[in-house]
Amino acid sequence: MNWYLQNGKDSDVIISSRVRLSRNIEGIPFVSKCKTEELKTVYKKMKEIVPLIGYGLKFISLKDLNDLNREALVEKNLISAEFAKSKNPFSAIIINDEENICITINEEDHIKLQVFSSGLELENLMNLAMEIDQKLEELIPYSFHKKYGYLTACPTNVGTGLKVSVFTHLPALTITGNIRRFLSAINNLGMSIKGVYGDSSKAEGDIYQISNNQTIGITEKEITKNLKLISQKVLEQEKMARKYLTKKGIDLEDKLYRDFGVLSNAKKISEEEARELISNVKLGTDLGIISELNDTKISELMLYTKPASLSLRVGKKLSVYEQEIERANVIKQILSE
Amino acid sequence: MLCQNCEKNEANIRYTQIINGVKKEIALCSDCARKLGIDDLRMPINFNSFLGDFFNDYAETEFLPMLQTTELKCKTCGMTYNDFINTGVFGCSNCYDVFSNPIDSLLKNLHGTSKHIGRGPKGKAEKLNVENVDNKKEEKKTESKKEMLERDLEKAIKEERYEDAAKIRDELKEMK
Numbered sequence: 001m002n003w004y005l006q007n008g009k010d011s012d013v014i015i016s017s018r019v020r021l022s023r024n025i026e027g028i029p030f031v032s033k034c035k036t037e038e039l040k041t042v043y044k045k046m047k048e049i050v051p052l053i054g055y056g057l058k059f060i061s062l063k064d065l066n067d068l069n070r071e072a073l074v075e076k077n078l079i080s081a082e083f084a085k086s087k088n089p090f091s092a093i094i095i096n097d098e099e100n101i102c103i104t105i106n107e108e109d110h111i112k113l114q115v116f117s118s119g120l121e122l123e124n125l126m127n128l129a130m131e132i133d134q135k136l137e138e139l140i141p142y143s144f145h146k147k148y149g150y151l152t153a154c155p156t157n158v159g160t161g162l163k164v165s166v167f168t169h170l171p172a173l174t175i176t177g178n179i180r181r182f183l184s185a186i187n188n189l190g191m192s193i194k195g196v197y198g199d200s201s202k203a204e205g206d207i208y209q210i211s212n213n214q215t216i217g218i219t220e221k222e223i224t225k226n227l228k229l230i231s232q233k234v235l236e237q238e239k240m241a242r243k244y245l246t247k248k249g250i251d252l253e254d255k256l257y258r259d260f261g262v263l264s265n266a267k268k269i270s271e272e273e274a275r276e277l278i279s280n281v282k283l284g285t286d287l288g289i290i291s292e293l294n295d296t297k298i299s300e301l302m303l304y305t306k307p308a309s310l311s312l313r314v315g316k317k318l319s320v321y322e323q324e325i326e327r328a329n330v331i332k333q334i335l336s337e
Numbered sequence: 338m339l340c341q342n343c344e345k346n347e348a349n350i351r352y353t354q355i356i357n358g359v360k361k362e363i364a365l366c367s368d369c370a371r372k373l374g375i376d377d378l379r380m381p382i383n384f385n386s387f388l389g390d391f392f393n394d395y396a397e398t399e400f401l402p403m404l405q406t407t408e409l410k411c412k413t414c415g416m417t418y419n420d421f422i423n424t425g426v427f428g429c430s431n432c433y434d435v436f437s438n439p440i441d442s443l444l445k446n447l448h449g450t451s452k453h454i455g456r457g458p459k460g461k462a463e464k465l466n467v468e469n470v471d472n473k474k475e476e477k478k479t480e481s482k483k484e485m486l487e488r489d490l491e492k493a494i495k496e497e498r499y500e501d502a503a504k505i506r507d508e509l510k511e512m513k
Binding site for chain 1 (some may be wrong): 344347366368413423427428434444447448449456458467
């Protein structure tokens with residue numbers, strides 16, 4: 001089973017973790033200044049060394065993926081929306097079947113190595129990323145500066161080139177009206193926290209991404225440790241808020257079960273509405289209030305209600321209107337499995 | 338209301354166009370809006386230029402007066418500091434040395450420090466060769482020179498100029 005459908009450590013609050021390393025190849029300009037033959041050199045070299053890296057990794061040229069497949073990768077958080085739209089003929093991804101390793105080629109930097117896990121798994125992910133990075137550095141010369149460390153196109157990544165992120169589900173902090181204060185507290189600690197879906201005014205589905213800002217003048221170990229500490233604090237606060245909510249007894253049960261009722265009985269439903277309802281249904285399941293679901297089903301609901309993943313599951317490209325109908329059908333399917 | 342373009346789906350986007358004071362309004366479904374290229378209502382902020390603005394504001398303050406007087410330019414990729422301010426990204430590794438002064442202040446502002454203390458690569462991988470057009474041209478040149486010499490050699494032998502032939506043969510040997 002792929003990592004994003006699995007249940008991980010503390011995944012009632014920490015949905016998933018990601019470690020990302022940005023790297024460039026010595027002697028070749030960064031992607032934005034690359035000539036076609038330079039992009040091609042990077043592309044060919046990476047394609048050539050894939051079997052030497054191991055981990056069941058495969059090289060896939062982005063131009064061989066259709067729009068739907070690219071969007072599905074974005075929905076699974078494996079590549080960025082900008083990269084999915086890339087027209088560069090030498091853009092590629094290196095990915096394994098489990099999809100817990102995804103290396104993008106010729107995005108902003110030549111190489112973006114990413115590893116993923118469900119739940120809170122920062123040390124293990126960090127070790128895996130370092131292991132792959134060490135294999136890569138035997139095969140390709142990295143652009144490294146004795147003062148500035150690993151050089152990246154954007155100065156916000158320079159030094160370690162490391163961004164560690166956790167994706168958290170914070171419905172109780174939201175319901176209890178504490179989320180804004182909480183967000184600014186985390187920002188003050190030198191971390192960035194932002195809603196993953198929706199706009200700045202409302203984080204749809206109460207899902208927030210927390211990641212490190214500082215990448216230079218700090219060791220990889222410290223970055224990981226800081227993120228872990230923050231995650232544990234977040235976990236603690238959200239759990240406290242959840243505990244407070246459960247004291248409300250029937251009021252909370254009523255709210256969560258009503259949302260479950262709409263989710264499971266709707267005949268057509270938009271992506272946004274599904275996201276909001278799934279958030280509360282997940283909360284209800286995690287608190288043991290809603291007993292009709294389990295963690296895998298929640299993960300499936302979260303994935304297959306997204307447009308491209310839904311279309312791929314149904315097996316054809318759907319218009320927005322068709323999506324709303326099929327989304328309601330797929331939700332019923334998952335619930336009755 | 339049905340979409341005025343396909344007349345099938347429910348319209349959920351109202352698009353208003355004003356050209357030379359003539360106002361036209363049309364109701365569209367999201368599918369048609371996408372086809373017509375007007376679906377991007379949630380216009381994404383160009384993060385790079387946003388960063389660039391930040392760097393620019395920063396550059397204009399008293400911290401970096403040197404930037405207004407001399408325009409630094411990276412010889413490797415042709416990037417100027419102004420280009421960086423516009424795009425938010427550097428062009429190549431060498432930029433980090435060329436713009437080292439402003440970068441130091443920039444990194445201190447962004448990260449609190451400008452000195453890397455993490456790990457570094459241990460591998461000694463060989464540099465990549467970019468097969469560029471110039472290389473191929475050169476190859477062609479040497480190829481044609483070789484052909485020319487071979488022709489000369491044949492001619493020299495025919496004309497029994499053995500001294501010349503030996504010279505050409507040596508030259509050819511050197512090329513191999």
